[in-house]
Amino acid sequence: MDSATIQRLFLETPHNRALGFSIVEVGTGEGVAKLPYGDHLIGNPDMGLVHGGVITTLMDVTCALSIFSTLDAFQPMATLDLRIDYLKPALPRKDIYGYAHCYKRTRNVAFARGVAYHDDRDDPIANAVATFIMSPGITSPGITSPGAPQ
Amino acid sequence: MSGPDKAGATLLDAIRRARETGDFAAITDRIPYAGFIGMTVADAGGHALVRMSVSERVVGNPMLPALHGGVVGALMESAALFQLMWEGQSTHLPKTVNFTVEYYRSPKVEDTFAQATILRRGRRIANLRVDAWQDDRDKPICGAHGHFLLQP
Numbered sequence: 370m371d372s373a374t375i376q377r378l379f380l381e382t383p384h385n386r387a388l389g390f391s392i393v394e395v396g397t398g399e400g401v402a403k404l405p406y407g408d409h410l411i412g413n414p415d416m417g418l419v420h421g422g423v424i425t426t427l428m429d430v431t432c433a434l435s436i437f438s439t440l441d442a443f444q445p446m447a448t449l450d451l452r453i454d455y456l457k458p459a460l461p462r463k464d465i466y467g468y469a470h471c472y473k474r475t476r477n478v479a480f481a482r483g484v485a486y487h488d489d490r491d492d493p494i495a496n497a498v499a500t501f502i503m504s505p506g507i508t509s510p511g512i513t514s515p516g517a518p519q
Numbered sequence: 520m521s522g523p524d525k526a527g528a529t530l531l532d533a534i535r536r537a538r539e540t541g542d543f544a545a546i547t548d549r550i551p552y553a554g555f556i557g558m559t560v561a562d563a564g565g566h567a568l569v570r571m572s573v574s575e576r577v578v579g580n581p582m583l584p585a586l587h588g589g590v591v592g593a594l595m596e597s598a599a600l601f602q603l604m605w606e607g608q609s610t611h612l613p614k615t616v617n618f619t620v621e622y623y624r625s626p627k628v629e630d631t632f633a634q635a636t637i638l639r640r641g642r643r644i645a646n647l648r649v650d651a652w653q654d655d656r657d658k659p660i661c662g663a664h665g666h667f668l669l670q671p
Contacts, residue, residue: 381581382578382579382580382581382587383575383576383577383578383579383581383587384576384577384578384579384586384587384589384590385587387555387576387577408551409551409552409554409555410551410555411550411551411552412550412552412553412597413612414530414549414550414551415529415530415612419552420550420552420593420596420597421593421596421615421618422552422589422590422592422593422594422596422597423552423593425589425592425593425596425618425620426587426589426590426592426593427589428589429587429588429589429592430589447588447622447625448588448620448622449621449622450619450620450621450622451588451592451619451620452617452618452619452620453615453617453618453619454616454617455614455615455616455617455618458614
């Protein structure tokens with residue numbers, strides 16, 4: 370799928386818009402998304418730290434982005450599972466980036482992994498690994514059911 | 520920037536107070552992200568019952584429609600952290616070491632609930648299991664498990 374189509378799909382998601390996500394880069398099998406810092410993302414008010422769940426969302430989205438970029442045409446997919454390892458605390462008031470790579474895709478299942486980071490991808494805040502179920506043969510975004518294995 | 524309030528009260532203080540007074544809104548009122556996703560917490564017989572009231576901004580797929588999977592993950596991670604603070608005597612906020620979410624069903628655009636169980640609480644690490652459901656508690660939409668560090 371070309372990056373313009375992926376961008377359009379990405380922005381059709383109300384939660385992505387509400388978080389202010391943007392796509393920085395999308396290439397074959399890889400994607401980078403940006404989460405701009407906002408006070409509404411704070412989960413730990415004592416330290417001013419972003420809620421870990423925001424990083425879960427960023428990595429789910431970035432992994433999906435990397436998989437979409439391997440497809441010739443749109444097909445719906447749904448996250449089967451997603452694991453996040455928190456390597457170090459995010460810094461207050463800084464934008465967070467997600468990078469993901471789809472390292473294997475079969476007809477039915479896609480595997481992606483990636484990192485969340487501020488400035489340096491080699492010094493990540495979190496590591497993520499995710500598995501997605503694909504929907505080969507379905508072309509409309511409204512038919513299948515994310516989260517429900519076909 | 521947020522921080523301990525003018526009286527120097529922290530999130531843990533707010534949780535201790537809520538257990539005494541039943542004023543659980545005082546906890547989530549202190550967490551901006553809770554307000555953003557519509558999350559509140561209540562006491563359910565010694566368990567922190569977390570609820571996300573539905574809104575347009577937590578929708579992931581407007582065509583199906585379905586909630587965003589990431590935000591349900593965030594709700595479950597919150598349920599785990601609240602449960603640790605609910606049951607614990609710790610003077611520190613627990614830190615998530617890792618968290619794994621499994622998706623069973625498409626989350627409908629409805630209010631969503633999550634509740635965690637502490638499987639083991641050691642001196643340094645706690646292991647928790649979380650379930651999330653919507654209209655039927657016996658049909659969970661997602662599950663999760665995670666490790667949490669209890670010491671700074």
